[in-house]
Amino acid sequence: MRRRLSTLLAAIALAMTGLVVLSSTTPANADACYTWSRTLKAGATGADVSQLQIRVAGWAGYRTNMAVDGSYGPQTTTAVKNFQAAYGLSADGVAGPDTFTKLYGLQKDDCSPAHFSWTEVDGGCGVGGYSGGSVSSSTVKANLLRAMWRAEALRHRMGDIPLRVTSGFRSQSCDRSVGGSGTGQHTYGRAIDVVPVNGNTTLCRIAQAARYVSFGTLLGPGYPDHNDHVHVDIRPDRIFWSAPSCGI
CATH class of the missing domain: 1.10.101.10 (PGBD-like superfamily/PGBD)
Structure with missing residues (x-):
């Protein structure tokens, strides 16, 4: 009886040791x-x-x-x-x-990343949702997710200064109604327009930091119709930056 108890306790100890080892090597x-x-x-x-x-x-x-x-x-x-x-x-x-x-x-x-939300980037013109763009709703959301995570990197790079997205996805009709072509990057979910919150930083600082966070296109102050926001997008195989008022 005593030997069986000793064997059982040893087995439990071994199992507990194994669990500790497992928890330290499992990714998360x-x-x-x-x-x-x-x-x-x-x-x-x-x-x-x-x-x-x-x-x-x-x-x-x-x-x-x-x-x-x-x-x-x-x-x-x-x-x-x-x-x-x-x-x-x-x-x-x-x-x-x-x-x-x-x-x-x-x-x-x-x-969505900790400091941005789907409600910030869904359909503009007061419509909401992700339909009516240049690609399917699922592709729009996949693109927006990538853009939001790069915005999270931008925010952290700037010292965790709060930023806000003022325009994300737009349907083709919405894009045309605000002066766009109707097939711009917002209609793919690739583009977001970013501004500071309560004047906590400047548009130029956002534009300058955005050069380091994998945005292929960057349009800001000094570029036509971009003096009140910084436009960034993740379209592939492209680097085009223009924010003349910020030295870019």
Whole structure:
């Protein structure tokens, strides 16, 4: 009896030890939006890499319009390193438990980043929603998610100064009604217009910081019709910046 009890206690101790080891090597706990199940590093591919890229693309560096392609290459490594450094983590370029835990803390259950919301970026002209654009509603939302995460990077880079999106997605009819072409980047969900909150910073400071957060297009003060906001968008394979009043 005593021997069986000793054996049982030893088994329990071993199991508890195993659980401790498991918890220290598992990437992170389940998350309501997205959960990574493995550590990611250079050479990895897959949908989990794409999900990581969506969230760290804003840290890829100056004049880098980072692709979300599911391939963990040099740009992704750099973006992860810069993200880690910006949030006080060990900057090794490998996305593991600490990196995922920080990302979980930054995203809400609906996958939007902590300081921006879907209600800021949905349909303009008082309509709401994501239909009537140049692409499907699902593509619009996927593009807006990428834009919001880059805006989150912009906000943090500026010292967590609050920013506000004044225009996100527009249907084609809405875009035409405000003087657009009807097929501009807002109709794809790729573009957002950003302003400071309560005069806490300047449009020029926003424009200057936006050069470092993977926005391919940047239009601000001094560019026609952009003196009251900074337009940024994530259209692929393009770098075009113009904010003459800000020296850009």
